[in-house]
Amino acid sequence: MTDLSSTIAPRRHRHRLIGTVAAFLLLAAPAPLARAAPQDPVPRTLPSLTNWTPGHGTYSYGPGARLVAHDAASRRVAATLADDLHAAGRGTVPVTGGPSRTGDIVVDVEPSRSGSLGAEGYELHAAQRLEITGAAEAGAFYGTRTLLQLLAQGDQVPAGRTVDVPRYRERGVGVCACYVHISTDWMENLVRDMAYHKLNQLLVELKVKSDRHPEANTWGYYTRSEIRRLVALGEKYHVTIIPEINSPGHMDPWIENRPDLQLTDSDGKPQPSRLDITAPAAFDYYKSLIDEYGEVFPAKWWHMGADEYMLGSDFAKYPQIAAYAKKKFGENATPQDAFIDFVNRVGEYAASKGKRLRIWNDGLTGANTVPVTAGTTVEHWLGVKVKPSELIAQGYPVMNSAYSLYLIRGGFHTDTQKLYDEQWDPRSFEGEKLASREGITGAKISLWPDNGRGETENEVAAAARLPLSHLAQATWSDPHPDATYAGFTARAEDVGTAPGQRDLTQPPVADGMYTLADTRHRTQAAGFALTRTPDGYLTLKSTATGNCLETRSGKLTLNLPLQPGSAVTRETCDAKNTLQRWQVTRSGGGYVLTNALTRMTLNATPDGRLVQNPPDQQTPTVWTLTQR
Incomplete structure (x- = not known):
């Protein structure tokens, strides 16, 4: 008998504090579709259009509109647009091979335009027909996101032409579903809204339920079917989903029940959060996790974290690491060399699986004699001795993942108005402002769950909406398109949120x-x-x-x-x-x-x-x- 009347009644402890996820989900219904057309000389989108040549008249979207696409790539883009138009309450729009007629939307992928449009740029031309052209499928897709934003403001699109190309190739969001489980509905909403605002990279630190290591399956994991569904949505919406298993620190979600893999300190005490980088079995274990993740994540990137290995401690407590480094690299080697060696071995193994390595920057303290393997992308979140300019000069691709962009569940939230008023852009790192974009891959906002009960997913979603809009603007286009922050927030309200999202x-x-x-x-x-x-x-x-x-x-x-x-x-x-x-x-x-x-x-x-x-x-x- 179930008597409810009587019976019911550190992330990682990380310095980077972290607060959870959430992403541009909506906490309100989508913006009404029948809004008056904007009066600005340039149509209002987010990211904004950096160039717009006005024409005469308008393009009118009506019940007779068709999507015209001739090749396979164009038809895929058109099919996704048709789905989104239907989700936005715009009816069922057929996809046809043409010829086009007044009122149609023409989607075209022309590889010959790669010189001017690159992999993600597009040209949009609005007249009696509306034409979207990309040199690659992703570019044509982003053109359809601009169209959806314009139609969210009314049926009339002012005649004109734009060529719209992103300033940075990596425009990301990081979500730590580490330890905790974030609902897949929420994650899927995030992917849709990221794509709507032309963000293209989602880093997820999470645990996939392991077949090889069942002892690691403490709650917080995702099933393989959940991951495959999320990855499929990302592929449809041109959001690359990059997995992370943080190592060799913050490994307790995986090895808390494996003391044989834990680093032991000088007092003989195993450390559940630290993988023993001197033990071959520990490295083999981590490789097996890469293999399992490779079965559900097709991305050509692998993020190993590599941050805060000695958070709350120091290498002096683990003399075996110094001994390991000296044996392998000579008497002048430092304990940090053993750490970098582990990073490089992970990178080499990931490369053998067709994946390129990404790491956080704070482990690069300058106390090493062994360099990180060339080509490793460094995501810079914390100001340490080795500055972004030095990393770029050494040839490492650097992504701006500044702490000033963080949202921490129940803790620090980025001050978007302050960043907007300062005209922040991805050249502004923690501790250094660079004069050039050269060597910077882009920027990412990070959502972390240090205090798991500090906020709910829906509260995080509400808090993240404008910060993510701002990041999208600053990584694609002019970081300051409106004279005031109030003007920018009005722009975000005008374009609304992505079709197909679930109101949670x-x-x-x-x-x-x-x-x-x-x-x-x-x-x-x-x-x-x-x-x-x-x-x-x-x-x-x-x-x-x-x-x-x-x-x-x-x-x-x-x-x-x-x-x-x-x-x-x-x-x-x-x-x-x-x-x-x-x-x-x-x-x-x-x-x-x-x-x-x-x-x-x-x-x-x-x-x-x-x-x-x-x-x-x-x-x-x-x-x-x-x-x-």
Whole structure:
């Protein structure tokens, strides 16, 4: 009997503080489609158009519009555009081989235009027809994103022409789904909105459920089917998804149950977060993880992190590392050389799998005699002794991942208005401003979950919307297109959000009094008051006790109770307690309740208890909600 009236009731500890993910999701409905056409001389888009030659008249989008595409690449772009037009409420638009006529949208991929358009640029020409041309498929695709933004403001596009080419080739978002599990719906919303704003690279530090190392499958992981679905969406929307398994530090999600792989300090104490870089078995273990990830991530990049290996400690506590370095590289070698050697060995193995290496910069302290392998991309987030200009001079591609761009769940949030007013661009690193773009691949905003209960996914999404818009602007085009920040925020509001996103802030049931029943065990529960929270979840308050359902027991990770099978109990209601927030989704004639933070479902056991479990470990309980 399940009696709900009685039974329910450091990232990484990293210096870079980190707060979670979220991305340009929407917390409100998409902007209305029937807005008046903008009066600006240049059509309003985000990123803005750097050149626009006006024509005479307008292009009018109407019910007779068709998508005209002649070759396979153009048809793929057109098919995606057709999907998005339908999702935006613009009807079903056919894709045809032409010939084109008034009112049509022509999509063309012309490789001969690569000299002027590059791999991602496009030309858009609006007249009686609207023509989008790219030298490559990605360029034509980005032209369709501009069109979608224009149509979000009305049916009329002013006649004219633009050639729009990005300033930087890497325009990214980093999401640490490390330790915690971020919902795939949220991640998919992020991919769509990234593409809508012409961002092209999503770094995800996460755990894929391992077949080879089941002892590592503590909760927070993603199944292979979840990753394949996310990667497929990224491929459709030209967002490269790059995986990261941070090493040799921050390895505890993988090796906390493998003391044989952990670095042991001079007191004989194993360190669960530090991989033993001197042990061949540890390197073999990491290679096996690269192999597993290669089965679901086709990206030609591998991010190994390589940051904060000695955070909270120093090499002096591990004399075996210095001994290893001297044995391998001579008496003048330093412990840092052993660290760089590990980085280079990972890079060599990744290269053998067709992948190029990326690392964070803070491990490059200058205390090494062994250089990092040429061609390794360095993502610069922290000001240390070795400056970005030095790395570029040494030939390393450098990405700006400045701490000033971070959003940390429950902690530091980037000050977008300040950056905008300062006309920040990717040349502005932590500790150094460069005069030239040469050697800079682009920039990335990072979303980290150091305090797992500090904010919900929906709150992070709301906080990230304008920072991500600003990053998109600064990496593609003029970093300061509007005279004021208010003007820029108005631009962002005008273009709206990507078609096809799910509004994750609208529960499928209204506030009110309900009786809950577990359909699996056919047992009835007492009444609960369901109340929507400001961020779009629900609280469940027992009418019998006045307490709210909460998950709080079990092992804590990043301030979250992430132990599968731990109890869900009735606790004193607290509007600020994010662990009392639940996502309700329809399923099989009823509803599944998922904790907003732990991302585990509320399940009833045969003996009358309530517990939380990952949905792939136990089939989620389906609840009926009967309004009273």
